[in-house]
Amino acid sequence: MENSAIIQINQLIKRFPMGKGEFTALKGINLNFGTGEFAGLIGPSGSGKTTLLNIIGSLDMPTEGEAVVLGKPISKLSAKESAKLRKESLGFIFQSYNLLQVHTVFENVEFPLLLLDYTTSERKKMVMDALEWVGLTDKVKSKPPQLSGGECQRVAIARAMVKKPSLVLADEPTANLDAANSHNILQTMQNLNRELKTTFIFATHDEKVIGYLKRKIFLKDGLVDHEEWINQ
Amino acid sequence: MKIAFKLAFRNLIGAGLRTWLNVIVLSFSFVVIIWAKGILVGWDHQAKNDMEQWEIGNGQFWHNQYDPYDAFTISDSHAPIPNEFKPEIEKGEMVPMLFAQGTIYPKGRMQPAMIKGIPASQILLKIPTHKLDTVTDAIPAIIGEVMARSSHLEKGSRVVLRWRDSKGTFDATEIEIVDIFSTTVPTIDVAQVWINLETMQEKLLLPEQATLFSFANVEENRPAVGDFKLKTKKELTAEIDAMIKTKSKGQSVFYFILLLLAMLAIFDTQILSIFRRQKEIGTYVALGYTRQQVVTLFTVEGAMHAVLAAALAAVYGIPFFIWQARVGFTVPMDTSEFGMAIAPTMYPIYSVGLILSTTLIVLLTTSVVSYWPARRIAKMNPTEALRGKIQ
Structure with missing residues (x-):
């Protein structure tokens, strides 16, 4: 752990109904994450990495145990409080970018700021800064269908980073990208992690991503199998 | 709410042809309803005016x-x-x-x-x-x-x-x-x-x-004189009012069908949107929207069809209304034996009240049919919506 813990996960269990029974995706996870970490949840499909990421992102609730994110116990948050946490402190990067297709690049990146009380001029400056981080200032008026996969993911990173959140959760961010684009966006995220001290948590099984991680958490069948720390 | 309007407007404009098809159908409803109501008001006005000039005075x-x-x-x-x-x-x-x-x-x-x-x-x-x-x-x-x-x-x-x-x-x-x-x-x-x-x-x-x-x-409440009792203009034209009221009810069925068609288009679009735009809904939630805010966004988006339709209706409707008020609407049959004061050519009369009430009715109806399917969003699991997995 690099710094004080911003995420504390204790005996986290998550079960999903399946047919007449239940499927246990997480079987008692215990983890802590500190400020400025560049960590990854690594494992094959069904190992529970996306479920864990969703709970940390307050998009899902634990069945048992607790995840305290930025001092907020996820299981005790109301829908409004969860939304507030996501709005103010969390950034998300998805495998399939999840950009708003009919909005321009500028509008996509501006979206999280619209939910916060920024003025038009503040929003404009922050969006342009974020687009500069990802090298897309020349695409402000383009719409996602006009962009390549790599460009779309860079827009998604800008959108996640524009409000300078404490924590960015990235679910398989390179799954739809070629090697060159994957390295490009990973370097971008690495730079942002260094410059802004933002905590990044990935859910991945992509070797390219794993190569960039400073902390590797291997999940197997809903449990932490082992961890590796890379000293740089 | 301001953000909902801003986003809804962006989404609608961004949706292009789909939006405009709905807006065109709805704007047509606007124009036809206002025109038809204008004709009734014009008929009422003309009938009373003619009765006054030809038969009853004041x-x-x-x-x-x-x-x-x-x-x-x-x-x-x-x-x-x-x-x-x-x-x-x-x-x-x-x-x-x-x-x-x-x-x-x-x-x-x-x-x-x-x-x-x-x-x-x-x-x-x-x-x-x-x-x-x-x-x-x-x-x-x-x-x-x-x-x-x-x-x-x-x-x-x-x-x-x-x-x-x-x-x-x-x-x-x-x-x-x-x-x-x-x-x-x-x-x-x-x-x-x-x-x-x-x-x-x-x-x-x-x-x-x-x-x-x-x-x-023009004095009202004149006293009876000898064997003669007063019949006010209002009493003497009451039959026309009753007739217009009956016609108006008949027309309401027509409006209802017209609105139903437009609303069906919007309802369909909304239902389709909610399934087609699952990832987008999940994204809104991930970025900090509550589900209720997403429902509001989709409702506003649907209701905004009515706003755009009103704007479009104004573009081609106003010249049409002015032209109709000038040349009138000629009834394509002999009306002389209808047994009521109906001119061969009727000139529609439009009032601010008529336009505002029609706009309000269409806006409210559109909001209701937009809200209805949008409620389903509140039941969505955001993690599944994000992956577009909801059936």
Whole structure:
């Protein structure tokens, strides 16, 4: 752990109904994450990495145990409080970018700021800064269908980073990208992690991503199998 | 809410053709509803205006016995003209009329007719009574176009007119049709023969007597005078109001169908959106929207169709409304025998109230049909929505 813990996960269990029974995706996870970490949840499909990421992102609730994110116990948050946490402190990067297709690049990146009380001029400056981080200032008026996969993911990173959140959760961010684009966006995220001290948590099984991680958490069948720390 | 409007507008404009197809259908509903309602208002206005100009002035005094729907009252519905009315009559602000039932025999056929005596010199009503001064060896008479058609009479035709005088004696003489007038008011046209009041009084042996009076005085609540009671303009045009009300109800069914079509399109779009845009919904939630805020966004987005439709309707509707108000709407059939005051060409009248109420109704209806499917969003699991997995 690099710094004080911003995420504390204790005996986290998550079960999903399946047919007449239940499927246990997480079987008692215990983890802590500190400020400025560049960590990854690594494992094959069904190992529970996306479920864990969703709970940390307050998009899902634990069945048992607790995840305290930025001092907020996820299981005790109301829908409004969860939304507030996501709005103010969390950034998300998805495998399939999840950009708003009919909005321009500028509008996509501006979206999280619209939910916060920024003025038009503040929003404009922050969006342009974020687009500069990802090298897309020349695409402000383009719409996602006009962009390549790599460009779309860079827009998604800008959108996640524009409000300078404490924590960015990235679910398989390179799954739809070629090697060159994957390295490009990973370097971008690495730079942002260094410059802004933002905590990044990935859910991945992509070797390219794993190569960039400073902390590797291997999940197997809903449990932490082992961890590796890379000293740089 | 401000953000919802901003995003909804962006989403709608971004959706392109899908949005515009809905907006075009909805704008068509706007224009047709406002136009059709305008026609009804115009008809009401025209009918009342024509009645006022051709028949009732600003009100009437009726003989106590007079009931236009009871033929048996006609022979007793007369009394001497009260002295109180004479100054108004002399100034031309009141027109006395005397009615009697009679029969005409055009081409040997017997045809009942209401004989109405009216001063030839009157100018209060638009009936061309000055023609009754035509010099002829028969009694000069004027009739309306509908009566002329039904009795096969034309200008210059002579026909025998029979009546019963106040003593009960039958009498008959020849009348000459000196003029045929065109009016939209059936109650002064259908089965009516107009002759000079003095001639009428003489033939009925009822000198200085009248059945009713139309007057120009705009004063309301005039007291009854002798045997004559006041009939206000409102009372006299009540039938038109009732008729318009009935028509209005009929039209509502038409509006309902029209709105239903437009709403169906919006409802379909909303349902489709909620399934097609699952990832987007999940994204909104991931970025900090509550589910309720997403429902609001989708509702506003649907309701905004109505706002865009109103704007589009204004673009082509306003020139159309102005053009219609100028040239009118010609009813594609003969309306003269409809039994109500309906002009061949009706001029629509649009009011601010009509436009605002129509806009409000369409906006509210659109909001409801947008909210309905949008409620399903609140039940979505955001993690599944993000992956577009909901069926």
